[in-house]
Amino acid sequence: MVPIAEMFWYAFRSLKHNTLRSALTVLGIVIGIAAVVSLISLSQGLSFTINEMISAFGTNNVMVMPGSLESQMGGGGAPTGRPVSGRLFEKDISTLQGVAGVGDITGYLMNSQSVRFREEELRVSLMGVEPDALFRIYKDFYVLREGRFPRDNDRNVMLLGANIADETFERKISVGQFLYVGPEEKKFRVIGILEKKGGLEGEDNDNAIIVHFDDLNGLSTTTLSKNEVNGIIFRVKDGFNVSQVAEAAEIKLAAAHHLRVEDKDFAMMTSESMMEQMGAITDLLSLFLAVISSISLVVGGVGVMNTMYMAVMERTREIGTLKAIGASDSAVLALFVVESGLLGMLGGIIGILIGGFVALIVILVGFDAVFDLQLILFALSFSFGVGIISGFLPAWDASKLPPIEALRYE
Amino acid sequence: MANPLDLLAYSLRSLAHRKLRAYLTVLGIVIGIAAVVSLVSISDGLYAGVQEQLEAFGPRNAVVVPGDISGFAISGGGYAPPSAGRLFDKDAQRVKSIPGVVDAAKGISVRSLLSFKKNNITISISGVEAQPFNKLMKLDILEGRFLGDNDRHVAVIGADYAQGDIFKNDKMGVGSVFYLGEERIKFRVVGILDPSNSVSGTMIIVPFDDAKELAGDALLEGEVSAIRFAVEEGYDVDAVLSRVEANLAGSRGVRLDEKDFSLITADFILEQVGQIIGVLTAVLGFIISISLLVGGFGVANTMFMTVMEKTKEIGTLKAIGATSKDIMLLIILESALIGFAGGSLGLFAGWIISLIASVFDFKTVITPFLAFFAIAFSMGIGIISGILPAYRASKLSPIAAINK
Numbered sequence: 001m002v003p004i005a006e007m008f009w010y011a012f013r014s015l016k017h018n019t020l021r022s023a024l025t026v027l028g029i030v031i032g033i034a035a036v037v038s039l040i041s042l043s044q045g046l047s048f049t050i051n052e053m054i055s056a057f058g059t060n061n062v063m064v065m066p067g068s069l070e071s072q073m074g075g076g077g078a079p080t081g082r083p084v085s086g087r088l089f090e091k092d093i094s095t096l097q098g099v100a101g102v103g104d105i106t107g108y109l110m111n112s113q114s115v116r117f118r119e120e121e122l123r124v125s126l127m128g129v130e131p132d133a134l135f136r137i138y139k140d141f142y143v144l145r146e147g148r149f150p151r152d153n154d155r156n157v158m159l160l161g162a163n164i165a166d167e168t169f170e171r172k173i174s175v176g177q178f179l180y181v182g183p184e185e186k187k188f189r190v191i192g193i194l195e196k197k198g199g200l201e202g203e204d205n206d207n208a209i210i211v212h213f214d215d216l217n218g219l220s221t222t223t224l225s226k227n228e229v230n231g232i233i234f235r236v237k238d239g240f241n242v243s244q245v246a247e248a249a250e251i252k253l254a255a256a257h258h259l260r261v262e263d264k265d266f267a268m269m270t271s272e273s274m275m276e277q278m279g280a281i282t283d284l285l286s287l288f289l290a291v292i293s294s295i296s297l298v299v300g301g302v303g304v305m306n307t308m309y310m311a312v313m314e315r316t317r318e319i320g321t322l323k324a325i326g327a328s329d330s331a332v333l334a335l336f337v338v339e340s341g342l343l344g345m346l347g348g349i350i351g352i353l354i355g356g357f358v359a360l361i362v363i364l365v366g367f368d369a370v371f372d373l374q375l376i377l378f379a380l381s382f383s384f385g386v387g388i389i390s391g392f393l394p395a396w397d398a399s400k401l402p403p404i405e406a407l408r409y410e
Numbered sequence: 411m412a413n414p415l416d417l418l419a420y421s422l423r424s425l426a427h428r429k430l431r432a433y434l435t436v437l438g439i440v441i442g443i444a445a446v447v448s449l450v451s452i453s454d455g456l457y458a459g460v461q462e463q464l465e466a467f468g469p470r471n472a473v474v475v476p477g478d479i480s481g482f483a484i485s486g487g488g489y490a491p492p493s494a495g496r497l498f499d500k501d502a503q504r505v506k507s508i509p510g511v512v513d514a515a516k517g518i519s520v521r522s523l524l525s526f527k528k529n530n531i532t533i534s535i536s537g538v539e540a541q542p543f544n545k546l547m548k549l550d551i552l553e554g555r556f557l558g559d560n561d562r563h564v565a566v567i568g569a570d571y572a573q574g575d576i577f578k579n580d581k582m583g584v585g586s587v588f589y590l591g592e593e594r595i596k597f598r599v600v601g602i603l604d605p606s607n608s609v610s611g612t613m614i615i616v617p618f619d620d621a622k623e624l625a626g627d628a629l630l631e632g633e634v635s636a637i638r639f640a641v642e643e644g645y646d647v648d649a650v651l652s653r654v655e656a657n658l659a660g661s662r663g664v665r666l667d668e669k670d671f672s673l674i675t676a677d678f679i680l681e682q683v684g685q686i687i688g689v690l691t692a693v694l695g696f697i698i699s700i701s702l703l704v705g706g707f708g709v710a711n712t713m714f715m716t717v718m719e720k721t722k723e724i725g726t727l728k729a730i731g732a733t734s735k736d737i738m739l740l741i742i743l744e745s746a747l748i749g750f751a752g753g754s755l756g757l758f759a760g761w762i763i764s765l766i767a768s769v770f771d772f773k774t775v776i777t778p779f780l781a782f783f784a785i786a787f788s789m790g791i792g793i794i795s796g797i798l799p800a801y802r803a804s805k806l807s808p809i810a811a812i813n814k
Contacts, residue, residue, distance in 0.1 A: 024711040028704040035700045066532070083533040083576055083612050087523075114496075123477070124492040168492045183630055207492075225523060225592050292694060295445050296701035299438045303708040306434040310715060 011339035014311065015346075022343065025307040029347025029383055030354065032297035037355025037371075037379050038362075039289040044375075045359075045368035047282035052368075054271045054278065061137055062246050063269045064088065064096070064232040064253070086257075086265025090227045095256045099249045101240035104137050106130040107229035109216045115209070116180040117169045124168065126181070126209045128216025129233075137235040142205065147175040147192030156215055158188045161208035162196035168207075182219045246270050297382075300347065301390040308340045308394035319398050320406030329399040336395030337388055344387020345380065352379050432748065435712040438705035439752025440759055443788050445698045447760025448767065450780050453691040455764075455773035460683050464676040466608035470647055471546055473674045474505065474637040474658065495662075495670025499632040504661055508653055510645035515542035517636040518621040520628065524614070526588040529577040535590065535614050537621020546638050549609065554584035554601035561617050566601040570611035590616075591624045651675065702787075705752070706795040713745050713799035724803055725811025734804040741800035742793055749792020753785040760784070 015022045067084035093107050109128035114121055131150040135142060142149070150157050158179060165173045173179070179188050188211065197205045224230070236245045246268050254264040312319070319332060327335075359369040477493030499516065506514040518537035523530060540557035549556065549566075557566055571582040582588070586599045597616065605611055622629070629635075641650045651673055659669045717724070724737055764774035 020714055021711055024707050024714070028707045031700060031704050031707075035697065039697070083524075083531045085529065085531040085576070087530060087532065120494075122492050122494045164492070183627060289697065292445075292697050293700065295441060295698060296704045299441050299701045299704040299708065302434050302438045302441070303704065303711065306431055306708065306712070309430055309434070 007335060007338050008342065010335060011342050014315070014339060015342065018311075021307055021310070025303050025343055026347040026350070028300035028303040029297070029344055029386065030351040032293070032300040032386075033348050033351025033379050033383050034354035034358065035293040035296055036290055036382070037352055037375060038358035038369075039293050040286060040375060041355065041359040041369045041371045042362060042367075043282060043286040043289055044370035045362065047279060047286070048370055049368045050278045050282065051275050054274045057141055057271060058138060058235070059271045060236045060238070060242055061271065062234055062236060062242070062249065064092075064234075064249075065267050065269065066231070067265065068267055087225065088229050088232060088266060089225075090229060092253060092256065093229075093232055095253055096232060096234060096249055099245065099252050101237050101245035102249060103235045103237040104133040105232065105234035106133040106137070107213065107232050108134075109213060109224070110230045111216070111224075113181050113219060114183070116185065117173055117177070118171060120169050120171075122168065124164065124209060125207070126211055126216055128211050128213040130213050131210070134210070134233070137233055143195040145193045145195040147190070149192055150210065150212060152212075154191070155212060156186070156188050157191040157211070159192040159194065159208070159210040160190055161194050161206040163206040164209055165190075165193045166196075184219075186215075186219065188215070242270050243272055246273075297386055301344075301386045304340055304343050304387055304390035305394060307343065308336060308391045309397070311339070312336065312394045312398040315398075316401060316406045316409040319401050320403045320409065323401070323403035324407060332401075333395050333399035336398050337391050340391020340395065341384050341387040344390070345384040347387075348380050348383025351383065352376055355379070431712060431715070435708050435748055436752045436755065438708040439702070439749060439788050439791065440756040442698065442702035442705045443753050443756025443784050444759035444763060445701060446695060446787075447757055447776065447780060447784050448763035448774075449694055449698060450691065451760065451764040451774040451776045452767055452772055453687055454775040454777060454780070455768075457684060457687050458775050459773045460687075461680060463608045464680055467676045467679070468546065468548075468640065469676055470641045470643075471676070472639060472641070472651060472654070474501070474639075474654070475635070475672050475674060476670065478669060478672055496630065497634050497637060497671060498630075499634065501658060501661070501671075502634060502637045504657060505637050505639055505654055508650065508657055510642050510650035511639045511654065512642045513542040513545045514637060514639040515539040515546060516618060516634045517543070517638060518618060518625055518629065519635045520621055520625040522590050522624050523592060524588055524590055525594065526577055526582060526586070527580045529580060531576065533612065533614060535616055535621055535624060537616050537618045537624075539618050543615075543638065546640055547609070549607050550604035552602045552604040554599070556601055557615065557617055561600070563595065563597050563620055564600045564617070565597045566603060566615040567599055568603050568609070568611040568613040569605040571614075572602045573605075574611070576612070595620070595623065647675075702791060706791045709745055709748055709792055709795035710799060712748070713741060713796050714802070716744065717741060717799045717803040720803075721806060721811045724806055725808045725813075728806070728808035729812060737806075738800040738804040741803050742796045745796025745800070746789050746792040749789045749795075750785065752792070753788025756788060757781055757784045 066086045066088050088107070090107060093105055096102055097105055106129050110125060112123055112125050115124050115126075116122075130152060131154065132152045135149045145162065147159075150159055160173060173190055173193075175190050175193060177190050179190065180186065181188055194205055194208065196202065234249075236242045250264065250268050251261055253266060253268075254261045257265060259265060322332060322335075356371050359371040362369040474497065476495040476497050478495075502514055502516045505511055516539055520535050520537070521532060522535050524533050524535075538557070540559050540561065544556050551566070552569060552572075554566075557564060565588075567582055570576055573581070582599055582602075584599055584602060588597055588599070589595060590597055597620075603609065603611075603613065603615075616624075639654075641647045655666065655669070655673055658671055659666050662670065664670060727737065727740075728734075761776055764772075764776060768774050
């Protein structure tokens, strides 16, 4: 058996023999691997961003919504058109409070109201909550720019997101000014404005209008029944396992609704479960893009196969000589497979460098991209694999050449 | 002297290898073109499907809704984007009075609690003026009838309530009774919509006044959620639409570019959806085109090899008077031929893939433009990939080439 190192050396020399052909073949693999690497690093960056966004809401927080998660997709409380079965009531809050590990808790109302500032009237979404509990639950999420947070014994005050204060109305709103809500023109005083977060993750923060639960409840709303809430948010106490508490809460709430857990008419979302959900989507996206960009690798592989057939043909005599001096079929097979694998790997290395460069540019532009050892190893073995697979048939042909005839070949 | 049989075998093998090289080069192009063709055929099919669905909306129909929705605001969280403007009865009157407008119908949409047997769900209810709405939408009824102008407290329901599992095991039928709102107003089902209609299967349609009753304080006195109308035959649709727009904006004293209402037509929706499909197709098409680039390198590679092998032949050609230009053309032609073969076969393969996709309920369309584009594009790749090898061939010195 020929030593592996010697085999590599032999393969390397024969690649150098026809530099132009080898270079063009390698280039095909380079492009394919660069495309796969940059697309995977981009989509992994996307999933990283999404996870960051979800954890920003607090990993100890749990959100309870009526209906199934599917019927709620598209917004908590904003009509999606899909029928939502199941409702949540204030008594459900007390039920959840009885679960060990459930800490601060608040129900929330979310509805669209006409809001007037000076002469301008707009339809905007308002959220009604128990302020003390909410700002303890989301203490890391909401950051004040000016003023203060509303408190439980405040009435008719508002906390505004930066977009609402600065952009939504023609004139800027500042702390101390008044807004009028609903047909009865209920007067609210702005007592705080939030720091702007920007981007998709800042959407919930920047467009927020937060008022006291009772204030919003007092306004006319027809979509909710008496004591009904749009959802419930609670924080799991430190020292408790979030998913275990959420599971216990699920069982208790389902029982209170006289339903089996499988038939539950509400959805319980933890940051972990949301990440799982979103992860499934980004994984699918990642896979889809990888498959599509792999088409170019298939084409590159065809190029490798072509080159290897040429190499076998050109070296027919050489193969004859090798066999005549005792090289076995499998040694010849290995020789050519290694050569072809080397072609692939060479393309892979350069492709990874280019893909890493693309990822770097993406990061510099301000997006997230993940470019880790795992991806590098994957791309390297993938390109080597493409080379080996593409080279197998030509190598098989070479190994089966009868030595005498091969030696006579002109 | 070699055995003639052996010689034959060797030359066959060499020929086979050369042929094989051409096949493999063509295959590289085939794969890329097939992928592009099937992608575009699926996206064209998607667009055609949307177009077909919108035809049911009616090319002469339009809806006025409050707020400026040009460019579809997408909201990430639970907060709906802020919107200005309301529509009132008097706006409907105004629209109705514009020449060319027929069948103007006010609509209210209100989210309400629905109780049926032991099930409670929350759902969006559409209140419509029965006669003009029916004339506008021409909804097919599966069972029962549509609303009449004098009906109160009856409903026409989407097929999902009669066939789906919205109520677990309970199903609604004509004559079923359900309750809407907190006050539990009793409604009777008089008709079920055919699932073939272009509207959602979860739609619930009730008389306008009933929806108004359900909406209660959520709507102001005389406020409506939408005004539907059609443009009468014989009138130019765009002209009437812009008249409606100008008239409504004028009555509110706002300029057209700050209007607080939107006019939605089939064309408007098609444009929006078309944009989304266009972007998706462009991104995927770009990624797929990378494989065509790789295929092009394959062609260049093959052509370099060919030129190398034919060095002697080229030298002879030059010696007997072929110009550099002739040689260049010769090689580029061969390379374009590879591209053409790849394009044609790729088109065929793409067509097969789109046929398979249509078995899986994807609508696919291969337009003559797509077919022409696929072949022209692949020929272009062949020509471009052939330029460098051809240039190299044309620059060979005849003496050196023959001596090689």
